[in-house]
Each structure stands twice: as structure tokens, then as C-alpha cells.
Amino acid sequence: MSHAVLSSRRPSADTEAAALEVRGLGKSFPLGGLFSRESVRALHGVDLAIGRGEIVALVGESGSGKSTLARCVARLERPSAGEILIDGVDVLKRDRFQASRAFRSQLQMVFQDPFGSLNPAHRVEHFLRRSLAIHRKGGSSETETRQRLEELMTTVGLQADMLNSYPHELSGGQRQRVAIARALAVEPQVILADEPTSMLDVSVRIGVLNLMRKLRDEQGISMLYITHDLASARYLADRTAVMFAGELVEEGESLDLLANAAHPYTQLLVSAVPDPARAGSYDPVRRAELRQAVMASTSCAFDGDPNQACSAEEPVRHGVGDPENRHWVRCHLYRPQAGAGGHALATEPTDNKASA
Amino acid sequence: MTVSQVSFGSHEPVLDVKNLSVKYIGDTRSTTAVDRVSFSIGTGEVFGLAGESGCGKSTIANSIMRLLKDPAKIAGGSISFGGKDVLAMSPEELRGFRWQDVAMVFQSAMNSLNPVLTIGEQIVDIFTTHAGYSRKESLRRAGQLLELVRIDPARLKSYPHQLSGGMRQRAVIAMAVALKPSLLILDEPTTALDVVVQQEIMAQIKELQRELGFSVLFITHDMSLMVELSHRMAVMYGGRIVETAKAQDVYANPRHPYTQALMGAFPPLTGPRVPLTGLPDGVKFRNIPDLTEAAPGHFVAPVSADASAADTAIMEGAAR
Ligand SMILES: Nc1ncnc2c1ncn2[C@@H]1O[C@H](COP(=O)(O)OP(=O)(O)OP(=O)(O)O)[C@@H](O)[C@H]1O
Ligand SMILES: Nc1ncnc2c1ncn2[C@@H]1O[C@H](COP(=O)(O)OP(=O)(O)OP(=O)(O)O)[C@@H](O)[C@H]1O
Ligand SMILES: [Mg+2]
Ligand SMILES: [Mg+2]
Numbered sequence: 001m002s003h004a005v006l007s008s009r010r011p012s013a014d015t016e017a018a019a020l021e022v023r024g025l026g027k028s029f030p031l032g033g034l035f036s037r038e039s040v041r042a043l044h045g046v047d048l049a050i051g052r053g054e055i056v057a058l059v060g061e062s063g064s065g066k067s068t069l070a071r072c073v074a075r076l077e078r079p080s081a082g083e084i085l086i087d088g089v090d091v092l093k094r095d096r097f098q099a100s101r102a103f104r105s106q107l108q109m110v111f112q113d114p115f116g117s118l119n120p121a122h123r124v125e126h127f128l129r130r131s132l133a134i135h136r137k138g139g140s141s142e143t144e145t146r147q148r149l150e151e152l153m154t155t156v157g158l159q160a161d162m163l164n165s166y167p168h169e170l171s172g173g174q175r176q177r178v179a180i181a182r183a184l185a186v187e188p189q190v191i192l193a194d195e196p197t198s199m200l201d202v203s204v205r206i207g208v209l210n211l212m213r214k215l216r217d218e219q220g221i222s223m224l225y226i227t228h229d230l231a232s233a234r235y236l237a238d239r240t241a242v243m244f245a246g247e248l249v250e251e252g253e254s255l256d257l258l259a260n261a262a263h264p265y266t267q268l269l270v271s272a273v274p275d276p277a278r279a280g281s282y283d284p285v286r287r288a289e290l291r292q293a294v295m296a297s298t299s300c301a302f303d304g305d306p307n308q309a310c311s312a313e314e315p316v317r318h319g320v321g322d323p324e325n326r327h328w329v330r331c332h333l334y335r336p337q338a339g340a341g342g343h344a345l346a347t348e349p350t351d352n353k354a355s356a
Numbered sequence: 357m358t359v360s361q362v363s364f365g366s367h368e369p370v371l372d373v374k375n376l377s378v379k380y381i382g383d384t385r386s387t388t389a390v391d392r393v394s395f396s397i398g399t400g401e402v403f404g405l406a407g408e409s410g411c412g413k414s415t416i417a418n419s420i421m422r423l424l425k426d427p428a429k430i431a432g433g434s435i436s437f438g439g440k441d442v443l444a445m446s447p448e449e450l451r452g453f454r455w456q457d458v459a460m461v462f463q464s465a466m467n468s469l470n471p472v473l474t475i476g477e478q479i480v481d482i483f484t485t486h487a488g489y490s491r492k493e494s495l496r497r498a499g500q501l502l503e504l505v506r507i508d509p510a511r512l513k514s515y516p517h518q519l520s521g522g523m524r525q526r527a528v529i530a531m532a533v534a535l536k537p538s539l540l541i542l543d544e545p546t547t548a549l550d551v552v553v554q555q556e557i558m559a560q561i562k563e564l565q566r567e568l569g570f571s572v573l574f575i576t577h578d579m580s581l582m583v584e585l586s587h588r589m590a591v592m593y594g595g596r597i598v599e600t601a602k603a604q605d606v607y608a609n610p611r612h613p614y615t616q617a618l619m620g621a622f623p624p625l626t627g628p629r630v631p632l633t634g635l636p637d638g639v640k641f642r643n644i645p646d647l648t649e650a651a652p653g654h655f656v657a658p659v660s661a662d663a664s665a666a667d668t669a670i671m672e673g674a675a676r
Contacts, residue, residue, distance in 0.1 A: 031510065060550065061550050061553065063523050115464035116464075161384070169382070170410075171410040174409060195547065198547035202634065203408070203617050204634060206621050206632045210632075210633075228548070228550050230551070231622055231623045232623060235623035258625060272550075272552040272555045274580035275580060276579075276583035345552070
């Protein structure tokens with residue numbers, strides 16, 4: 001193994017249609033019972049594009065709408081507003097009511113919860129065999145199918161004899177790998193992976209990340225990688241987008257974004273990555289400042305941007321640094337709307353000893 | 357606030373696991389998921405358990421809770437809690453033991469809430485049945501618990517499927533601390549939490565823990581988080597403990613090659629993007645011997661000579 005620096009994909013020419021693009025995506029859910037009038041704005045005006053053979057990481061606050069975005073794109077949730085384009089085709093218009101089989105051969109999703117996403121009645125073999133059969137990737141004979149099944153297991157670091165296991169016989173990380181194998185079986189062009197490696201030990205995790213990179217390099221697969229692990233986003237993804245309260249606040253080339261985080265929420269995230277050297281301490285003063293800047297900034301660090309005037313009303317984007325990195329940040333003056341999600345930063349315990 | 361430096365009260369073990377072995381006996385394959393594992397957790401101590409995916413961590417947690425089901429079989433060893441033999445407890449004793457003495461956040465937390473009850477109903481239920489509070493008092497406390505885990509109390513009316521993955525995980529954490537157990541088992545409690553919320557919630561748990569003096573068994577794959585929060589920790593591989601010591605010692609001076617690989621395999625947040633490898637292909641440890649004390653308080657399973665060729669490979673992998 002060389003010490004070469006891993007290459008990332010060069011941005012595609014502007015004329016080429018993105019593998020996946022969402023425009024102005026919005027989604028609201030009713031809060032509480034069926035007839036409740038309160039609602040949660042899970043997504044609002046999200047614009048995001050993933051080029052062919054590009055890996056984009058989506059990070060952000062718990063409850064900020066990441067899974068909702070992926071679920072809308074996978075057609076499991078009907079967006080309240082916006083367009084979803086795959087290879088330039090508006091799929092909400094093409095397949096009006098549900099995802100077609102052709103759509104599912106193009107795009108596969110790995111769900112966030114490995115305990116809820118595998119039907120307990122079936123053996124591992126069933127899930128993989130079914131994916132192979134529906135999308136005709138099982139080869140022409142039983143021998144070929146068998147070989148493909150075993151290959152898939154090896155690819156995700158599982159023993160082939162686990163094909164006989166039921167989900168309840170698998171550990172959390174083993175289920176996650178079955179879910180990944182099930183998506184890979186289809187050989188899709190786009191994979192939406194919602195925290196696919198959160199239950200894997202670091203050593204297996206690196207193996208899976210390397211596998212994803214290899215699929216991208218060799219087969220040009222595009223990927224949306226949702227994660228809370230900033231280091232793995234940086235390791236795997238060409239670009240990283242940051243979500244807060246249903247909207248994107250910053251996006252750019254991954255290394256540049258993490259090194260030069262421009263939005264106070266991104267800065268807050270970076271500052272909170274666990275670090276054994278710090279041993280559980282964080283600076284409450286700095287934390288309070290950043291929190292204040294996220295929730296109610298009164299100034300923008302990009303005030304005077306010659307290309308884009310600041311705005312508290314519209315979510316305008318300021319360019320950050322070298323245009324090559326396509327790094328932008330939403331104007332700091334623009335505030336998360338009240339009623340957007342029930343985000344954690346807005347919820348501070350009134351009494352620290354709440355349950356004591 | 358440097359919580360993990362706080363010394364933990366007494367060394368009187370709350371939990372003592374000795375030579376525990378657990379097997380899953382299947383018709384096609386039988387697995388020894390846990391193999392002669394021993395550790396103890398002191399009063400007010402946070403003990404971390406890390407290791408390979410599938411090495412038996414959740415099985416240990418389920419054994420302590422007496423939640424193992426067929427075809428799982430405890431093949432040997434003992435578990436004692438506050439001096440009582442857990443494996444000999446009657447169903448009657450177990451009812452009080454679970455939730456009140458020991459509470460657990462399952463790895464499947466996201467999927468373990470009752471889908472037909474609101475979050476509020478589920479928390480209120482715990483208070484009314486186990487603590488005997490009035491409905492009104494229970495509801496008030498339920499709201500406070502949600503705030504503790506950074507969820508807007510308006511969400512008491514939400515059903516589990518209306519919450520994000522991380523919100524469900526947080527709701528379950530809130531329920532586990534509700535009755536102030538003496539031992540809290542956290543099995544990957546924060547996989548769906550962003551680092552800001554994770555840090556704040558773990559700080560809250562630490563705060564509660566210092567105040568109430570409970571002990572924590574903390575299972576996670578996030579080595580940085582584990583080292584930050586745990587007093588002592590153990591690393592498992594293939595059902596066995598391969599290393600155990602103070603968490604800071606494991607971090608600063610990992611001795612077993614598997615621990616070294618774990619500590620070396622996380623990608624950095626700065627510098628160029630260089631390829632990493634986990635355990636190189638084909639490296640497996642077998643017949644892991646009992647622990648020996650390599651340094652004061654630092655126990656390691658010696659690595660046999662025939663595995664030494666593989667060891668160098670692991671060290672190289674870890675160094676990248
Ligand atoms: N089916 C639903 N009904 C009502 N509200 C919902 C529904 N699904 C999601 N929400 C709400 O939408 C918001 C966004 O949720 P989402 O699951 O997309 O968050 P997330 O970014 O994936 O969070 P996490 O990192 O915790 O998984 C949350 O406030 C959530 O409660
Ligand atoms: N009901 C069962 N029947 C057969 N084997 C099982 C059963 N439950 C677990 N196992 C096996 O026991 C081993 C240990 O599983 P366990 O869930 O304890 O692992 P873990 O350390 O928690 O892993 P992870 O980090 O991936 O959650 C695994 O190899 C798993 O496949
Ligand atoms: Mg989610
Ligand atoms: Mg587990």
C-alpha cells in the first residue's frame with residue numbers, strides 16, 4: 001500500500017447532467033395526531049446536486065432532515081415542494097405515484113436503522129437473492145447466482161455461511177453490512193446511504209469506506225453518504241454539505257469545508273468532535289457564542305461580499321475562498337425559522353437537574 | 357469541565373462478571389459469542405467495552421439484563437450485582453432488577469419504542485408503574501426528561517415514527533435514566549446523534565452520574581468518545597477480552613495488536629487524505645490466551661509467536 005494521497009473526483013463539466021439533483025425540495029409533517037394543525041418543517045428549499053461518480057456527504061444536526069431528504073429522493077416520502085432529477089429527468093413527473101422498478105435499479109437506499117429495515121421472517125440469503133432476481137443481476141445459472149451471493153458477502157466482510165442466518169441472529173454491525181450488500185446487489189447508479197457504517201468498528205468501517213470508493217472509481221457510482229462521523233465524510237466524500245433545521249447552510253470540497261468552516265453551525269460541529277486529548281472538556285463560553293451565532297446572528301462574516309449582498313430574508317450564498325472548491329456558506333444573517341423541526345440547539349434544559 | 361478525570365468513589369464492585377461464556381446453539385452453526393470474559397464495574401465508575409463488530413458486546417449486555425433467549429445458553433461463569441447472583445434471580449426479582457436497578461439503552465433503540473403509543477405516553481407509563489407518581493407529575497417529569505436530551509417537550513405528543521433516528525435514540529436514553537438506576541448499560545447509544553448533541557447529552561449523563569453515583573457500562577465503536585468518557589475500558593475480539601486498563605492508558609499505550617489497529621484506523625480531521633487500512637486481509641487472532649498484567653493495572657492477552665508475522669502487518673496498517 002502506497003502513501004499516495006487519495007485523489008478525489010474533479011468537478012464535472014457544467015454541461016453534463018448531474019446523476020442526482022434536487023431543487024427547492026421541501027417537506028412538512030403534521031406534528032402530533034392526524035388532525036393536528038401544527039406542523040414540522042423538515043425540509044425547506046434544499047438545492048443539492050451530485051455529479052456522476054461523485055460522493056457527497058451530508059452531515060448535520062440530529063433531526064435536521066437528512067433522512068427525510070434521502071427518503072424523498074428514494075420516493076418513500078412525497079415532498080411538499082420541489083423537483084428531483086435523476087440523470088436530468090424529473091422523476092416526480094415521470095413516475096407520478098411511486099417508484100418504478102426501473103427507478104429502483106437506478107437508485108438504492110441503505111436505511112439508517114439496521115434493526116428496523118430487515119424483515120425478521122427471512123434469511124439473509126433471501127434479501128440478497130431477491131435483489132439479484134428483481135434486477136436480473138444473478139447471472140444465468142444457479143451456480144452463478146450462488147457465486148454472486150458469496151461474493152457479495154465477502155465484499156462486506158461477512159462469512160458466506162451467514163447467508164443462512166436470520167436477522168435476529170446477527171449483531172448490529174453484521175445487519176448493517178447485510179443492508180449494504182443488498183443495495184450493492186442491484187448495481188445501481190446512485191446509492192443513498194443513511195449512516196451505513198455507524199455500528200461498525202473502525203477497522204471494518206475503513207474497509208467499507210474503501211469499498212465504496214472503489215465502486216465509485218471503477219463503476220462510476222454516485223453516492224449520498226449521510227453521516228455524523230465528520231472524519232469519515234472527509235475521508236470518503238468529494239464534497240460535504242451541512243444541514244441545519246431543514247436547510248443547507250454550507251457546502252464545499254470536503255477538506256476545504258472542514259479546514260475553513262465558515263458557518264457558525266459547521267464550526268460548532270467541528271469543535272464538538274470527540275478528542276481524547278481534550279478528555280470530555282469543552283469550552284462553555286465558546287459554545288455559547290457559537291450557539292448564539294447560529295440561532296440569532298447579528299452580523300455576517302461575509303459582509304461586503306462584492307458578489308452577493310447579505311440578506312436576513314433570503315438564504316443567499318456567499319462564496320468561500322478559491323472558487324475551485326465550490327465552497328459556499330449561507331449568509332449568517334439568515335436565521336432558522338421558528339417552527340422548523342424541533343432542533344436540539346433550540347432546546348436547552350430549563351433546569352440542569354431535570355430528572356434528579 | 358474535565359469529567360473523566362473525576363475519581364470514582366469506591367472500588368466496591370457493583371457488577372462483577374466472572375468467566376462468562378455464552379453460546380448460540382443453532383442447527384447449522386453454533387457460535388461461542390462470549391468466551392470466558394471477566395470484568396467488574398465499581399460504584400460510580402464508567403466502564404467502556406469496545407471491539408470488533410460481532411465480538412459479543414451486546415450478548416454480554418443482554419446476559420447482564422437476563423434477556424438472552426433461546427438458542428442462547430450461558431455455558432459458564434457468573435454475574436453478580438450488588439452481591440446478588442443475577443443468574444439465579446427469580447422472575448419476581450428480575451422485575452425489580454430491570455429498569456430500577458439496571459436500565460439499558462439497546463443498540464436497537466431506534467426500533468425499540470412502542471409504535472402505537474406516543475413518546476409521552478411511554479415515559480409517563482414508566483413513572484406511573486414503577487415510581488407511583490400521579491399522571492400530572494409524571495407528565496411534568498416526562499417533559500423535563502425530553503429537555504434533558506434536547507428534544508422540545510412539544511414532542512411528547514409525537515409517535516416514534518414521527519421522530520428522526522437520533523430523536524428516538526434520545527427518547528430511549530431519557531427513559532433509561534428516568535428511574536435513576538444504579539447501573540446504566542448504554543449499547544451504542546449515540547450512533548444517530550450529531551457530535552454536538554452527543555457531547556451535550558453525554559455531559560448530562562456524566563453530571564447525573566456524579567450526582568447520583570450510578571455506574572455505567574458503555575459500549576461504543578467510537579474510540580475517542582470512549583476514551584473521553586470511560587474511567588476504565590476493555591477491548592474484545594472474537595468473544596474474548598484482549599486488553600483492559602484505564603481508558604487513558606489504552607489510548608496512550610495500546611498493547612494488543614488489535615487495540616493498536618483500532619486506535620490507528622480512524623481517519624484524521626486534518627492533513628492530506630491518505631489511504632487507510634483496517635486489519636489487513638486474513639489477519640485473525642485465534643486461541644486468545646488469558647490476560648496477563650503487562651504494566652500495573654494494564655492487562656493484555658499475550659500474542660503467540662506464530663501470529664507475529666501478522667502482527668507486523670497490523671502495526672503497519674495502524675501506522676498509516
Ligand atoms: N413521518 C413523520 N411524521 C412527522 N414528522 C416527521 C416524520 N419523519 C420525520 N419527521 C420530522 O422531521 C424532522 C427531520 O427528521 P429526519 O429523520 O429527516 O432527521 P435526520 O436529519 O435524519 O436526523 P437523525 O440524524 O437524528 O437521524 C424531525 O423533526 C422529525 O421529527
Ligand atoms: N440469536 C442468535 N443466534 C445465533 N448467533 C447469534 C445470535 N445472536 C447473536 N449471534 C452471534 O453472536 C455473535 C456476537 O453478537 P453480538 O450481537 O453480541 O455482537 P456485538 O459485539 O454486539 O457486535 P456489533 O458491534 O456488531 O453490534 C455474532 O457473531 C452474532 O452473529
Ligand atoms: Mg436520520
Ligand atoms: Mg451489538
